[in-house]
Amino acid sequence: MYSEKYQESLAAVSAARTKNIAMEPERMTAKQKEDLLAAYHPDYKASEFSVLKIGPNKGDKVPHELAEMLQAHSRISASDIDLSSPDYETDVLVIGAGGAGTSAAIEAHEAGADVIIVTKLRMGDANTMMAEGGIQAADKPNDSPAIHFVDAFGGGHFAAKRDLLAKLVCDAPEAISWLSDLGVEFDKEADGTMVTTHGGGTSRKRMHAAKDYSGAEIMRTLRDEVLNRKIPVIDFTSAIELILDDSGKAAGAVLMNMETKELLVAKAKTVIIATGGAGRMHYQGFPTSNHYGATADGLVLGYRAGAKLLYAETLQYHPTGAAHPEQIFGALVTEKVRSLGAKLVNRNGEVFMHPLETRDVTAASIIRECSDRDNGIETGNGTAVWLDTPMIEEIGGEGTIEKRIPAMMRMFEKYGIDIRKEPILVYPTLHYQNGGLDINVNGMTTNVENLFVAGEAVGGIHGKNRLMGNSLLDIIVFGRNAGINAAKAAKTTEIGSLTLKHVDAFEKEIMDAGIETDAVSPKLLPDYTRKVNA
Amino acid sequence: MEKMVNIFLFGKKYEVPANLTIMTAMEYAGYQLVRGCGCRNGFCGACATIYRIKGDRELKACLACQTTVEDNMYIATLPFFPLVKEVYDINKISVNESVMMQLYPEIYACVGCNACTKACTQELNVMQYIAYAQRGEFEKCAEESFDCVMCGVCSSRCPAGISHPQVAMLARRINGKYLAPGCGHLEDRVKEIKNGDFNDLIESLMQKPVEELKELYNTREIEK
Numbered sequence: 001m002y003s004e005k006y007q008e009s010l011a012a013v014s015a016a017r018t019k020n021i022a023m024e025p026e027r028m029t030a031k032q033k034e035d036l037l038a039a040y041h042p043d044y045k046a047s048e049f050s051v052l053k054i055g056p057n058k059g060d061k062v063p064h065e066l067a068e069m070l071q072a073h074s075r076i077s078a079s080d081i082d083l084s085s086p087d088y089e090t091d092v093l094v095i096g097a098g099g100a101g102t103s104a105a106i107e108a109h110e111a112g113a114d115v116i117i118v119t120k121l122r123m124g125d126a127n128t129m130m131a132e133g134g135i136q137a138a139d140k141p142n143d144s145p146a147i148h149f150v151d152a153f154g155g156g157h158f159a160a161k162r163d164l165l166a167k168l169v170c171d172a173p174e175a176i177s178w179l180s181d182l183g184v185e186f187d188k189e190a191d192g193t194m195v196t197t198h199g200g201g202t203s204r205k206r207m208h209a210a211k212d213y214s215g216a217e218i219m220r221t222l223r224d225e226v227l228n229r230k231i232p233v234i235d236f237t238s239a240i241e242l243i244l245d246d247s248g249k250a251a252g253a254v255l256m257n258m259e260t261k262e263l264l265v266a267k268a269k270t271v272i273i274a275t276g277g278a279g280r281m282h283y284q285g286f287p288t289s290n291h292y293g294a295t296a297d298g299l300v301l302g303y304r305a306g307a308k309l310l311y312a313e314t315l316q317y318h319p320t321g322a323a324h325p326e327q328i329f330g331a332l333v334t335e336k337v338r339s340l341g342a343k344l345v346n347r348n349g350e351v352f353m354h355p356l357e358t359r360d361v362t363a364a365s366i367i368r369e370c371s372d373r374d375n376g377i378e379t380g381n382g383t384a385v386w387l388d389t390p391m392i393e394e395i396g397g398e399g400t401i402e403k404r405i406p407a408m409m410r411m412f413e414k415y416g417i418d419i420r421k422e423p424i425l426v427y428p429t430l431h432y433q434n435g436g437l438d439i440n441v442n443g444m445t446t447n448v449e450n451l452f453v454a455g456e457a458v459g460g461i462h463g464k465n466r467l468m469g470n471s472l473l474d475i476i477v478f479g480r481n482a483g484i485n486a487a488k489a490a491k492t493t494e495i496g497s498l499t500l501k502h503v504d505a506f507e508k509e510i511m512d513a514g515i516e517t518d519a520v521s522p523k524l525l526p527d528y529t530r531k532v533n534a
Numbered sequence: 535m536e537k538m539v540n541i542f543l544f545g546k547k548y549e550v551p552a553n554l555t556i557m558t559a560m561e562y563a564g565y566q567l568v569r570g571c572g573c574r575n576g577f578c579g580a581c582a583t584i585y586r587i588k589g590d591r592e593l594k595a596c597l598a599c600q601t602t603v604e605d606n607m608y609i610a611t612l613p614f615f616p617l618v619k620e621v622y623d624i625n626k627i628s629v630n631e632s633v634m635m636q637l638y639p640e641i642y643a644c645v646g647c648n649a650c651t652k653a654c655t656q657e658l659n660v661m662q663y664i665a666y667a668q669r670g671e672f673e674k675c676a677e678e679s680f681d682c683v684m685c686g687v688c689s690s691r692c693p694a695g696i697s698h699p700q701v702a703m704l705a706r707r708i709n710g711k712y713l714a715p716g717c718g719h720l721e722d723r724v725k726e727i728k729n730g731d732f733n734d735l736i737e738s739l740m741q742k743p744v745e746e747l748k749e750l751y752n753t754r755e756i757e758k
Contacts, residue, residue, distance in 0.1 A: 144732060
């Protein structure tokens, strides 16, 4: 149910629906896309970025909010911590318990290593859990890893590290197979053929899904497997600094109990950062589709220990965040809604673009529609465009929405909106950190030995924009990869004496660069409390 | 002036804007959440909450991130519930009801009170999926329970001590691994890749100048 102020526009959308379903909007040319991005995509807004003054990426631009965290004080000084009697000792320490961390832990355990997972919330409190649309893999006869490569490389603006991307696409079918074998339920036809759809920027239908709970289905299965293997999970405990040994290898982490604030030391032969994304940094004031703990912690931990970042200046704004009602402002409306046929429509009922352009292009196009073109709909929380969901039922038949996107139906139903009958209001929301720590194809950072990274904290797999369905894929492929290689490296690693010298050295760099800040990092959690006495 | 309502967090009264969710109302009241807050979007089950509206006898359950506050709402969060999770080897279990008898025998003590279904924050027919599990009808159990976020409210209300979400989890894994039809095109593709069938093609893409890749991308054929 929409209030009176929306009715005129709703009538226009409804009146044009049949015509809009039949129409096949043109795709934009390469030049049109470039111009659109430069004018409207948030990544191109120079005033929103700072130049880093210290650290491995000195001189590079990153969002203000990230620069503040990367150049903030540690929560500890080296002298606070007694490294001589660790609270935990293990072969492989996995920091983060989302899809990447749990995949890594399972594979490291399978390889015979002792593994410990630490996570600042619960296992599974991660963006993986919220990924709705699906996971890509080129496993249909008309598709191939090479076609997948070209789609992803172009979608990422030809900036991906090619060896990482090649691994992503070539290991994709096996990743699906591995998940199936663990018991993940993919949508299939009666004969076992995978039900696959397009995502923005794909040239073949290779999006595999588990309704619109794809990530949740994967995450809960991986979590169950970690529990079955009795891999220790230290929850509500964050890593706040990496520990190195005297030869500069990663050798553990300083941990903090999130509730009691007790500090603990974990010593490990190898460390895997799988801390996820950064939506809760709210870059440029955007709302986010991310989980509560998405605060770029892994980037900060790695950066202070000397690891390099790649493409940290590029973020993904998912084109369709919920713009109304305000209780779900910024929540993800899966791209699968468009895969199933819903088009983007402006205030006047006009389709203003092809619905399956890449995410960055689609987001920029919506921002243009709502700003310079002034064809948006006022919501009280800004402007928005319509995503015409009833088209799905007309194209796919009655019941398609309930069967294929039940989570979306439920999310809006709670606020009296039946998406089978009425369209929904959307606007871009901060969704994904394209950049992150720079790794080699074995999953190890390029310049800190025995420090591995997997999942959203990695930079370079996707280039400067990621296609739908390649993130669930990358957490599995590179999570498993990191687990296997970290277990292997652990076998030959002799740990020297532990040190936190790099923490004090970084503090000195802050001083020497004349950076004046009260900020401490990693951020760990956003602060949404109302400041009554402020 | 925005409309305000009175809510009672663990019995203590706070005045909050009427358009907030229970979760954002707690933050408005000054709580910095650590427990009971995960995805904030209805997928993770971290924020199970029970409430009663003053004067109403019925105890309701919900997810705090998905529920708007109401006037005179008495709220208690349930950020953790001790579910029983039995461990098993997915590669070695039997694929019939005997696995349930072995791991979760308490499901056969279900008294049919339906409190689980009434309490479900996802409005699932919980008692029905437990019935399917009892009979070894795992495919039906998997389908009926698919939208479960494992918040545990059902189990908190169960007189038989059943850990419904874990029972359903087991059924879904059995269904996904053993009962769902196998996928021929996936198996074929995995073999082809292992066999190195795409190596040359991928290698050529690795070496191509960016301009050529741009041409390839911009002129690629898109499946309708």
